[in-house]
Amino acid sequence: MTEAILMEEVSMAPPSLGRWQTVRAQFFQNRTATFWTVLFGVSAAYSLFLLLDWSIFSAKWGPGTPAACADYSGACWAFIWEKWSVILLGSFPRDQMWRPFAGVGLVLAVLFLLARLRWPARLSTCLLIFAFAALFSLLDGRPLGLEQVNMVRWHGIAVVTFLGVFSLVAAFPLGILLALARVDGPPVLSWCAAGYIEVIRSIPLVMLLFFGIFVLPLLLPASMSYEPLLATLLALILFHAAYFAEGVRGGLQAVPDGQREAGESLGLGYVTVIRKIVLPQALSVSIPAMTNTIIGGLKDTSLVAIVGIFDLLATTRMAYSDPEWQRFAYEGLFVLGVLYLVVCTAISHHSRVMEQHVAGWLTIGK
């Protein structure tokens, strides 16, 4: 008891400051700091005011005609009210509208569950394959005995989910294999993997897409053709795999050799050592790098618009190409920006949660 009191008396902690004092010490400690604080504060407040004024106070809410919007100086949300289904679905037949919503909802639910429950890899893989099959079946219709909707009509959220989510999901294991081949493989395999990664990373995605959609069909015999959407999926998988591979390689190199040697001295085989000892640590270390790839990859889906696939950006453009609504491009693009912001923020938030989760057990070995 006395010891504790003694400890407190000799505590070297700085005297605690009040809230105002903390603020003053941090933001107004001298003239320079005060200048920047005031400058930033004023411009931030003004920008926020402009944004709120445009998007809320001076905006036209609810349904309405383009003419009705002329009376408002701010945003015309009547545009979104009128065109939401075009922005989300493009020209997917409206009597079948539930299908893309159900499919995308299912995929998001699966991703959310996997993020929350941290199920074993095998179960997660099965669930993801199921989600992919379900999305494909719902969009296409034939496997479920529904009316077929041709792939050229898979627009907006349907195509972004199909390409964005599943190109990344499929690229991930491929990336791991590439990284292992590069780091661990026999020389020839290692060179091949390194060459593949370097080549893909040096080619712009746009060029790869162009090649897959426009050049490759010219090389094929005339009777052969393939769906541009699937070719795009394949191109995205091959592309993202190279980036994942480099992320994973960084992780692999961060795992001390002792870990592997310890495993081998226990008599474990190569696969088991990699699966049970090396990869869990390597993947944990490479979470930030992989989050980068995932967010970048998701946003890169808008590049498919140049090969004629209608992603969300392209469907938004469809919505404001209606001659009556041509002036409301900002509203559409604003909503789309918010949508991407929310999704990408959620991903980066989840990656931080995962980092904290693995930080606990990563330190155990040290």
Place this chain on the structure above:
Amino acid sequence: MAKFQSNVLAAGLCVLGSALCAPAHAGTVMDEIRERGQVVCLVNSNSPGFSVPDSNGVYQGFNPQFCRMAAAAIFGDAGKADIRGIGFSDSMKTIVSGEADMASRSITATGTRDADPGMAFVVTTFFDGQGFMVPKSLGITAASGLGGATVCAEEGSTTLSNVADWFSDRGMDYKIENIADKTARLQAFFGGKCDVLSSDLTALASDRLLAEKPDDFMLLPDIISNEPLAIVTRPDHQLEGAIFWAFQVMLWAEELNITSSNVDAIVADLGNQPKAVQRLLGRDAAMGEMAAKLGLNENWAVEVIRQVGNYDEVFQNTIGTASPMAIDRAVTPNRLSSKGGLHYPYPIR
């Protein structure tokens, strides 16, 4: 060797999904269309007035109406057109590979394109060309008054060289304001930095709507380049015939003042109509023979007019004065030949 590689590549891609590879078809294109029960028609995905999905995702505008025209002639049901939006560079490739039957998407008919054996230019639906837009306050009514004007135009296209040729041929002074970005170009024009904006007529018409007060601006009647926007089909005698003649029916209907709303009344009283109307709407020798030889619905002319309308109805409702695009048909060459335009209805007999 290259052939072998490409075959292996193709086989590999086909393994990806057996349903993905289009099987080789036997029989004529028209047989295929009838068997499918739908005509697959490509349109532009976001071209204001010409082709844009409405709020329900259904393509509307000038171009999709000709898809419906084809379906109405072949099946007697305009709803049997499978209308798909597609990017420009894909559209001709898709026709050549046979994945679509026709394209009505503002494709300019040119010699080299028509020389491709995989596609056929059938009929020009819209005569477009490069024109000028000016503020009404400028007070000029023809391009001959543009001497000394500052012209806003897009870099890196034929637009610029067309303008240069046109002005220098006439020995007129001009200044070019060369702005690649569309938004910046329009801002410069609407803000008064240039006196005149030059682009394709159709683009000018939709750009005009982006002005604060569209009515302050007007298109000049001069057209300085030829851009015949035509329907493209897979090469097939019957299909090309069906589309060409269904289009002639729409022109004739306009010439003879038959519209989608009065066609039923006229048919009911066909005996008292002028001979030309009787020939167009009756199931007499000529129409019946064409229907049989081209494989059309027996009542094809009436169905096209009833379900799609005559050329003027389509024009006015989608891009003409009855629409926000408000293109004045009289300042374009898209009038009937009887009114000094280029649309010349061929005799159906």
